[in-house]
Amino acid sequence: MLLIYNTLTRTKEEFNPINPPNVKMYVCGPTVYDYFHIGNARSFIMSDIIRRYLEYKGYEVKFVMNLTDVDDKIIKKSIDQKRDAKSVAEDYSKAFFEDIQKLKIKPANDYPKATNHIKEIIDLIKKLEQKGFAYNIDGNVFYNVNRFSNYGKLSGKKIDELESGARIEINDEKKDPLDFALWKKAKEGEPFWESPWGKGRPGWHIECSAMSCKHLGETFDIHAGGNDLIFPHHENEIAQSEAATGKKFVNYWIHFGFLNINNEKMSKSLGNIFTARDILKIYSAEAVRLAFAQTHYAGPLNFSDELLSSAEKGLEKLKNLAEKIEEEIKENRQEGIVPKLDFEKYKNNFGTAMDDDFNSPQACAVIFDFVRDVNRAIAENENISLKFYLSVKEFLQNTAEGVLGILDFSETANQSNGALENDLIELLIKLRQDAKLEKNYVLSDKIRNELKNIGIELQDSKSGTTYKKNKK
Ligand code: AMP
Ligand code: ZN
Numbered sequence: 001m002l003l004i005y006n007t008l009t010r011t012k013e014e015f016n017p018i019n020p021p022n023v024k025m026y027v028c029g030p031t032v033y034d035y036f037h038i039g040n041a042r043s044f045i046m047s048d049i050i051r052r053y054l055e056y057k058g059y060e061v062k063f064v065m066n067l068t069d070v071d072d073k074i075i076k077k078s079i080d081q082k083r084d085a086k087s088v089a090e091d092y093s094k095a096f097f098e099d100i101q102k103l104k105i106k107p108a109n110d111y112p113k114a115t116n117h118i119k120e121i122i123d124l125i126k127k128l129e130q131k132g133f134a135y136n137i138d139g140n141v142f143y144n145v146n147r148f149s150n151y152g153k154l155s156g157k158k159i160d161e162l163e164s165g166a167r168i169e170i171n172d173e174k175k176d177p178l179d180f181a182l183w184k185k186a187k188e189g190e191p192f193w194e195s196p197w198g199k200g201r202p203g204w205h206i207e208c209s210a211m212s213c214k215h216l217g218e219t220f221d222i223h224a225g226g227n228d229l230i231f232p233h234h235e236n237e238i239a240q241s242e243a244a245t246g247k248k249f250v251n252y253w254i255h256f257g258f259l260n261i262n263n264e265k266m267s268k269s270l271g272n273i274f275t276a277r278d279i280l281k282i283y284s285a286e287a288v289r290l291a292f293a294q295t296h297y298a299g300p301l302n303f304s305d306e307l308l309s310s311a312e313k314g315l316e317k318l319k320n321l322a323e324k325i326e327e328e329i330k331e332n333r334q335e336g337i338v339p340k341l342d343f344e345k346y347k348n349n350f351g352t353a354m355d356d357d358f359n360s361p362q363a364c365a366v367i368f369d370f371v372r373d374v375n376r377a378i379a380e381n382e383n384i385s386l387k388f389y390l391s392v393k394e395f396l397q398n399t400a401e402g403v404l405g406i407l408d409f410s411e412t413a414n415q416s417n418g419a420l421e422n423d424l425i426e427l428l429i430k431l432r433q434d435a436k437l438e439k440n441y442v443l444s445d446k447i448r449n450e451l452k453n454i455g456i457e458l459q460d461s462k463s464g465t466t467y468k469k470n471k472k
Pocket of ligand 1 (some may be wrong): 028029030031032038039040041042104147225226228229256257258259260266451
């Protein structure tokens with residue numbers, strides 16, 4: 001039984017999708033005005049792990065992540081860089097896709113963009129206006145929070161508490177400081193679309209209500225995002241969607257804890273914003289994923305170099321075992337002994353951990369226990385049969401690779417091919433040495449030249465022959 005902590009009810013609840021085995025999941029994606037940072041990466045990776053675990057359990061997940069491609073920050077950047085907002089958004093959307101691929105995040109079923117959904121957004125605002133939830137002041141349309149009796153149900157606050165606590169922009173036009181823009185009147189030089197209220201562009205919150213409804217329906221199973229989005233973004237999405245449809249918007253709300261850097265909040269003024277792109281120049285995607293998976297998704301996470309280098313170190317054990325089993329599988333030893341290892345136990349423990357509100361730190365611990373026990377079994381036995389190695393590989397493929405994404409067998413296979421390549425070069429060096437001893441210089445030169453032709457350069461010295469692989 002899968003339990004999920006639901007922000008809406010503030011309890012761990014049994015997960016019951018509306019239409020099993022289908023699960024519909026929406027995650028608030030990036031605002032494409034810059035490369036995404038390592039804090040955003042946490043939300044993207046943890047939602048990826050949740051989605052992969054649901055699939056591991058047999059659910060068919062329709063996973064949608066939006067791209068906010070029209071927004072104040074994009075417009076500001078376009079003004080700073082003296083180019084149009086569209087090209088800023090396009091460049092950083094492209095970078096977003098490159099970076100999530102590098103982080104081995106499984107592609108979503110859809111990546112809707114706000115600018116491709118202007119019609120749906122306008123229709124939704126019109127509906128809210130007709131139902132009396134929206135008012136237009138000179139081309140700016142606002143949502144009237146006092147009309148929605150459940151306003152505050154996600155953040156667990158009443159309207160007056162929210163008014164005194166929140167940093168909300170003061171705007172004389174609005175009836176209530178908590179009212180928020182559904183449609184923003186175009187200012188000089190800003191991108192705009194025609195609408196019943198004049199030229200303008202959508203507010204941020206309405207995008208997600210319109211796009212999630214279009215791609216997942218009026219009511220769907222899971223909505224996720226960083227916990228900075230609980231208020232006002234997700235609160236406002238609920239107010240918009242539920243007022244428009246009269247139905248419950250989302251059953252389970254999942255929120256990711258914030259990532260801090262060396263115990264400080266990430267911010268421009270502190271100069272401690274690291275992009276995922278830069279971090280990946282130093283550390284592997286698997287190390288970033290393991291570092292994140294070793295903390296529960298909902299809690300805060302302190303990011304540091306030590307965290308990543310220790311994750312990289314921890315991964316060595318996993319990679320070494322994966323390489324070993326790939327080699328042994330190639331041996332194809334049909335006969336031989338099958339050490340006793342209770343595979344079901346690890347599988348159950350992994351499932352029990354993840355079923356408890358996606359307890360990935362516990363799931364990682366199960367994997368490392370498994371690695372330790374397999375290594376012990378290998379050390380204690382000789383002539384282990386293929387069957388055993390295949391079972392080990394299957395478990396790691398389903399869990400470490402399939403759910404957590406902290407192992408990549410396709411790379412392991414390349415690496416063991418690399419090891420084989422090195423062994424073959426060493427063998428040729430040895431044969432060349434033998435040829436020289438026999439004064440067969442034609443053969444020894446031939447070996448050297450043929451290797452050179454395929455990009456391997458031999459270097460002779462007093463202590464022997466070494467080689468260098470020249471990149472082609
Ligand atoms: P943004 O591009 O700022 O709209 O954010 C994209 C996603 O990343 C949202 O789900 C945010 O809640 C999340 N996010 C932003 N900053 C952080 C952070 N420091 N830690 C974790 N998640 C974050
Ligand atoms: Zn959103």
